[in-house]
Every structure is written in C-alpha cells, then in structure tokens.
Amino acid sequence: MGALMLSVEALDVTFRRGDDTVRAVRGVSFDVAEGESFGIVGESGSGKSTVLRAICGLAPTSGGLIRLRDETLRTPRSAAFYREVQMVFQDPYASLHPRHTIDKVLSEPLAIHGFDRREERIEQALSDVGLGPDFRFRYPHQLSGGQRQRVAVARALILEPEMLLLDEPTSALDASIQAEVLNLLDRLRTERGLTYVMVSHDLAVVAHMCDRLVVMQHGLAVEELTREALAAHRATTDYTKKLLSASEGYTQAEAP
Amino acid sequence: MTVLSRREWLLSDRPASRRQARLGQVYRTWLGFRSNWLAMVGLAIVLTLILVAAFADVIAPYDPVVGGDLRTERFLPPFTDGHILGTDDLSRDIFSRIVHGSRLTLMVVVLVAVIATPIGLLVGTTAGYFGRWVDVTLMRITDIFLAFPRLILALAFVAALGPGIENAIIAIAITSWPPYARLARAETLTIRDSDFINAARLQGASSARILWGHITPLCLSSVIIRVTLDMAGIILTAAGLGFLGLGAQPPQPEWGAMIAAGRRFLIDQWWVATMPGIAIFIVSLGFNLLGDGLRDVLDPKARK
Numbered sequence: 001m002g003a004l005m006l007s008v009e010a011l012d013v014t015f016r017r018g019d020d021t022v023r024a025v026r027g028v029s030f031d032v033a034e035g036e037s038f039g040i041v042g043e044s045g046s047g048k049s050t051v052l053r054a055i056c057g058l059a060p061t062s063g064g065l066i067r068l069r070d071e072t073l074r075t076p077r078s079a080a081f082y083r084e085v086q087m088v089f090q091d092p093y094a095s096l097h098p099r100h101t102i103d104k105v106l107s108e109p110l111a112i113h114g115f116d117r118r119e120e121r122i123e124q125a126l127s128d129v130g131l132g133p134d135f136r137f138r139y140p141h142q143l144s145g146g147q148r149q150r151v152a153v154a155r156a157l158i159l160e161p162e163m164l165l166l167d168e169p170t171s172a173l174d175a176s177i178q179a180e181v182l183n184l185l186d187r188l189r190t191e192r193g194l195t196y197v198m199v200s201h202d203l204a205v206v207a208h209m210c211d212r213l214v215v216m217q218h219g220l221a222v223e224e225l226t227r228e229a230l231a232a233h234r235a236t237t238d239y240t241k242k243l244l245s246a247s248e249g250y251t252q253a254e255a256p
Numbered sequence: 257m258t259v260l261s262r263r264e265w266l267l268s269d270r271p272a273s274r275r276q277a278r279l280g281q282v283y284r285t286w287l288g289f290r291s292n293w294l295a296m297v298g299l300a301i302v303l304t305l306i307l308v309a310a311f312a313d314v315i316a317p318y319d320p321v322v323g324g325d326l327r328t329e330r331f332l333p334p335f336t337d338g339h340i341l342g343t344d345d346l347s348r349d350i351f352s353r354i355v356h357g358s359r360l361t362l363m364v365v366v367l368v369a370v371i372a373t374p375i376g377l378l379v380g381t382t383a384g385y386f387g388r389w390v391d392v393t394l395m396r397i398t399d400i401f402l403a404f405p406r407l408i409l410a411l412a413f414v415a416a417l418g419p420g421i422e423n424a425i426i427a428i429a430i431t432s433w434p435p436y437a438r439l440a441r442a443e444t445l446t447i448r449d450s451d452f453i454n455a456a457r458l459q460g461a462s463s464a465r466i467l468w469g470h471i472t473p474l475c476l477s478s479v480i481i482r483v484t485l486d487m488a489g490i491i492l493t494a495a496g497l498g499f500l501g502l503g504a505q506p507p508q509p510e511w512g513a514m515i516a517a518g519r520r521f522l523i524d525q526w527w528v529a530t531m532p533g534i535a536i537f538i539v540s541l542g543f544n545l546l547g548d549g550l551r552d553v554l555d556p557k558a559r560k
Binding site: 137 | 269270271272273274276277281450451452454455456457458459460461462465469470473474
C-alpha cells in the first residue's frame with residue numbers, strides 16, 4: 001500500500017429544507033492509498049454518491065474532515081484541488097452541456113487552468129479514450145451514451161488529475177458498453193497510476209474494478225472489505241451478506 | 257461547390273472545424289424554421305420592414321415632413337395620382353410618411369431589445385444561479401418594476417425627462433425587462449443543479465464563466481422568443497405614447513402620432529388614421545408570427 005492519498009474522517013452530511021433534516025451521511029471514515037482503487041457500495045439512498053459529492057465540494061459537509069495528502073480541504077475548494085481530483089458523473093446524457101461541442105467541452109478546463117498546447121492535448125485526450133479526431137466538433141446529441149461517457153472521462157482526465165471520483169460511471173449504459181467503459185477506466189488507471197474512488201450499486205462491477213471497498217447503508221459505513229474477502233464471501237455483517245447473496249441470486253437466475 | 261455538396265457539408269455528422277459545427281447547427285435550425293410557412297411570412301414582413309427602413313429615401317416618392325400645396329393637395333383620397341395612400345391634413349404623402357416612419361419603429365424595437373434583453377438575462381440568471389439573498393433582492397426589485405403599469409410608468413418617465421422618441425424608448429425598455437428576468441430565472445433554476453453545471457464547477461470554472469458560458473446560452477433561446485413576441489406590444493406602446501403626444505414629436509412621421517393626428521378627421525377622411533394603423537397591424541403581426549416560428553425551432557422542450 002502506497003502513501004495516503006485521501007482520508008475521510010467521521011464525515012457527516014446533513015441536508016436541511018425547512019424543518020426537514022436528512023442525515024445523508026453519518027460518520028463515515030475511510031482511507032484511500034495512492035494508486036489504489038477504492039469502492040463504495042450500497043443500495044439507492046445509502047448516501048454513497050453524497051460521499052463523493054462531499055469530497056469534491058458539491059455537497060455541504062456538516063461534520064468530519066476530508067484530507068487530500070495530509071491537507072485538510074477547505075470550502076470552497078481551491079483551483080489546485082480541481083487539478084488533482086476530477087469526477088465522472090453517472091448519467092452521460094446529463095453531464096455534457098447540450099449546446100457545447102466536444103471541442104468546447106474539452107478546451108474549457110484547459111482555458112480555465114491556463115494550459116499550453118491545447119490543440120494537442122485535446123486530440124490526445126480524445127484518442128486516449130478511444131475516440132477519433134472526427135468526434136471533436138460534434139455536439140453531444142450526435143453521440144451515443146457510451147461515446148458521451150468517454151467524452152466525460154476525457155474531460156476529467158484532460159487536467160491530468162491524480163484521483164478520479166467515479167459516480168456509477170456505467171449504470172446508465174447498457175451491458176455491452178458497460179464492459180467497454182470499465183475496461184477503458186481500468187486501462188487508464190494502469191497507464192497513469194491514477195487513484196480511483198468508485199461508487200456503485202453493482203457488486204460485480206466493484207469486485208472487478210476495486211482493491212478495497214466499503215459497504216454503506218442508511219448513511220452509515222457498515223463494513224470494509226478487500227477484494228479477496230469479497231471473492232471468498234468473508235463478509236461479517238448481515239447486511240453485506242444479504243447484498244452478496246442478492247447479487248449471486250441475480251447472476252444464477254440470469255444463467256440458463 | 258455545388259448546392260448539394262454544400263448541403264452535405266453543412267449537415268455532416270463529422271464536422272471538421274468549429275466553424276462547420278456551428279454553421280451546421282444554424283443550418284439545421286433554419287431547415288426547421290423554413291418548413292413553417294407562417295413563420296416565413298413573419299420573417300418576410302420583418303425583413304421588408306428592415307429593407308424599407310434602410311432604403312426609405314429611395315422608396316418614398318415625397319418628403320415625409322414637408323407637404324405639398326395646401327390649397328389643392330390636402331386630404332387626397334388613396335390611389336389619387338401620385339399618392340397611393342392619399343395625403344393628410346398638411347398635404348403630406350401618407351405613403352412617404354409611413355415609409356419613413358418604419359425607421360422610427362425599427363429604432364424603437366431594436367433599442368428596446370438591445371437594452372431590455374441583457375438586463376433581464378443578467379438579473380434573471382444571477383438571481384437564479386446564486387439563490388438565497390441575491391435571489392430575494394433581485395426578484396423583489398423585479399416585482400416592483402413588474403407592478404408598475406407599463407404605460408403609466410412610461411408616461412411618468414417621459415413627463416420627467418420631457419417628451420421625445422428617445423425618452424419613450426428608455427421608458428419602454430425599463431418597463432419591459434422584468435418578464436425576461438423572470439423567464440431567465442426560471443430556466444436557470446431548472447439547470448443550475450444539473451450535472452453539466454456541476455462538471456463545470458469541478459473544473460474550477462468561476463461563477464461568471466458558468467453564468468455567461470453555460471447558463472446564458474440555454475436561457476437565450478426562450479428569452480429571444482419572448483422578446484420577439486413582445487415586439488408587437490413594444491410597437492403598440494411606442495405608438496400609444498406617440499398617440500398621447502409623449503413619444504415622437506411632430507412633424508416626425510411616427511405611426512402612433514400619425515394616427516393621433518388623423519383622429520380628428522376619422523369620419524370624413526378615414527385614410528389618414530387608417531393607413532398607419534394598418535402598418536402597425538402588419539408589423540406587429542409579422543413579429544408575432546416570427547416569434548411563434550422561433551419558438552417552434554429554438555425551444556428544446558417543444559421540439560419533436
């Protein structure tokens with residue numbers, strides 16, 4: 001295990017609307033090492049996406065600490081933070097501006113952070129995610145879901161971050177394209193030594209992608225597991241066992 | 257380059273440059289617009305207005321201000337020799353006055369659009385994006401402006417600054433931006449928490465960049481549609497101010513003022529007031545048809 005990249009300590013996220021308070025995340029802690037791929041698993045509403053959003057500053061934290069390389073993150077996040085940490089959203093149909101060409105999507109972060117050699121970088125970013133140069137001046141509505149998600153990955157990687165937050169990056173795609181995008185993410189991680197924090201409700205995806213994972217339920221971290229423990233079904237809590245058997249049952253029913 | 261290949265170049269799925277992508281998008285919108293014949297009629301009317309205003313000196317056969325012989329050429333009915341729409345009480349050719357009046361009408365419309373649209377967009381998107389006290393403050397100011405009866409505020413304004421077409425324009429502009437602000441705010445609220453805006457935030461984009469580069473382009477089409485549909489109302493307000501003697505001052509050939517002048521002879525010399533009335537009607541109708549057509553092609557929600 002390498003040096004500590006990200007550490008989340010007793011994270012609390014509370015949403016308030018009038019008298020209504022929802023404690024979406026309650027005291028979640030975990031550490032992610034450099035170059036590691038870390039998974040967060042749970043059912044809908046367990047607060048797993050909120051943890052990601054809190055890390056990148058999109059959700060308000062009401063307690064706890066988030067550290068990136070021993071530096072406590074401040075709200076609002078600094079420009080340097082966004083060069084180190086980028087996010088890929090769940091729904092590629094909602095995460096690309098409908099009136100911006102791919103070229104514009106990719107050139108904007110470069111302009112914000114004052115990168116040089118923009119033309120080259122854009123072409124490189126497109127080819128890195130397996131899209132040819134003739135995609136560059138298209139609009140999102142001229143692309144398929146898988147191609148859009150590739151563009152979203154390219155956008156996240158164009159700032160050369162060290163950590164990617166992946167919010168169910170494949171759940172909006174159909175099965176054949178899921179594997180394609182997952183393999184792409186896997187390849188990019190090995191090539192660039194990226195650190196991943198990946199949220200998913202799909203145990204199979206997380207087992208494929210992640211070295212370690214945390215299981216969340218009702219805003220609480222229920223259990224932390226390694227990939228080996230997951231493969232060997234060494235879950236200790238009831239909830240994780242249930243989750244495991246649910247995903248098994250699904251695969252067995254699927255098989256002819 | 258043949259016509260067909262140019263069309264293919266525009267409709268290409270694989271544009272090779274920024275320019276081709278943008279032109280292709282414009283061309284697609286144009287194709288959608290062209291299939292709506294009523295909108296094309298509106299566009300034709302508005303283009304005619306612009307051409308007539310540009311070439312008023314060439315088109316108008318007589319001087320719009322200086323009349324002919326007051327003994328023999330007063331109140332000539334339409335289709336009298338040389339005066340296709342007749343003459344008024346000062347022997348001025350009504351057709352020439354309407355042609356020159358189109359300049360005033362166009363000036364009113366363009367200036368009001370140029371002043372009111374950016375104010376409305378800026379206030380609305382800012383209020384919607386920042387929310388909280390910014391939203392409350394800006395929208396209450398908007399409410400105050402919205403609560404003023406338009407014509408009365410314009411009257412007060414003109415009374416304070418003195419009558420004249422410029423003051424009428426300012427008066428109309430400051431009373432017409434609140435609806436655009438509300439519209440832009442509503443649009444902003446629906447997109448401000450969407451993932452593509454979050455993605456821009458995560459790239460470190462400043463609020464100004466997000467407002468200007470990401471939110472405004474999405475609000476723009478509905479605001480443009482609304483402005484075009486309001487053009488008719490703006491023309492009518494300007495004409496109303498002219499009619500009340502608070503807009504364009506005589507002898508300027510403003511259509512509303514012309515109707516006001518012709519009102520005294522409405523029974524015996526009907527054409528003096530009717531002809532500029534028809535002009536106002538046609539131009540207002542043109543803007544309405546154009547606005548409707550634009551809504552069909554630009555509004556993403558109405559798109560098939």
